Amino acid sequence: MVPVENYITLSALLFVIGALAVMTRRNAIVIFMAIELMLNSANLLFVAYAQQHAAVDGQILVFFVITVAAAEVAVGLALIVAIFRSRGTIDIDDLSQLKG
């Protein structure tokens, strides 16, 4: 059995890469995919600890996270498509109208 520290490290690495993509990339779709990567790294940790404690609750929580992620992706991509229709770009540095 692989010690849980390995999974913590892997999950942290994936989360960091996702956060880095959110902060450095400018394409809204890629940023959105990076958010999925971060959710996924948290899920991996949930399942690792579910095995560690032999409790199935962690897996149930992952199930809910996947469901919420699906809903979030549907709405988020619809928003991106709507923004692209009205403004003609999804470069998030260009979408700064709220700055005044």
Next chain:
Amino acid sequence: MDGNLITFYILAAVAVGAALGMLFSKSAIYSALFLILNFAVVAVFYLILGAPFIAMAQVTIYAGAIMVLFVFVIMLIGTEQLAREDRLIWQKPLAWILVVLFIFAGAYQLLLVGITDRVAVAFPGDFGSPVEIGEVLFSKYLLPFEVTSVLLLVAMIGAIVLTKGKRKKKI
């Protein structure tokens, strides 16, 4: 080093490599494909960790449905033509500094403080099987499960309303 650990390191290398590929590839469609690879590897991790149901959900919902949606939207709005120059030049260094800080904080916690709640529990034979998941899901977590259906309905309606566009009035 035993076989489990070797398998873990190989899979972890593939997962991190795919994530890095997502981060660094210029084209959005390559990012999406790398992310699919990452999701597939994480599904294998779920199988190793005794969660076959979650692994299947990961493959069908994440790598299947969600990523198909992503690829569809990328195809719909060709996203490759972003402006070349970066206007927020302080953003990248700041991101790297924050990431290094995060890694140091995590390494400090992991190496010096250590994991305290280590529990070694014997596994039940059918741990994480769809039967067990279903039993817990429909007894202990019944209310959240039902609320999920409302959430999905709202998301579906919201997506349709947002992407419908303006239609001309019929007489």
